[in-house]
Amino acid sequence: MPIIDYDLALLIQPVLMLGISIGVTFNVIFADWMVTVLLIALFIGNKSSQRQ
Template sequence: MNMLWQPSGSGYQHTWPDMKFGWRIMVGTVIGFLGAAFGTVGGVGGGGIFVPMLSLIIGFDAKSATAISKCMITGGAGATVFYNLKQKHPTLVDLPLIDYDLALLFQPVLVLGISIGVAFNVVFSDWMITVLLIVIFIGKSFFTYKSQ
């Protein structure tokens, strides 16, 4: 039985670009840095910037770009949490900045969503992942703009 993630002739083949230092790496680094900065400040992670940058500028396929984007988001989130561990609440000085009760409330749902997303990333084809990413990004942008 051949699965998509197993190395075989009929399975999925990742597209890894040549990682030579050049304009693509420089532009990708600048966009990645700015995407991480604005994504962290805005609290959205930056995946809407990382995936297109990794696909269109660096040259990764959609599945690899999504996986690398998740790693980049995790690194930014880890750095943000590490920074905020010792911060105090701005008005209630005796409370920490991080609301641990709220984090415990939404963390299981977040892990479930990530698990479903990883399963879809393995099962779906490249074009379907690209279409779904575009639809989700446009929908999120529309609802964000409408709530302003």
């Protein structure tokens, strides 16, 4: 059994590239403080949705 599951890597790679592209675009468009506020809101929203 190989250490790396290549089928899983091929499944994850497009989503990873999409996330990187969106992150770079947001970093260029928005100011630094706005990116920080968006990340904090994302983490708080994610934490509160996991409790329910």
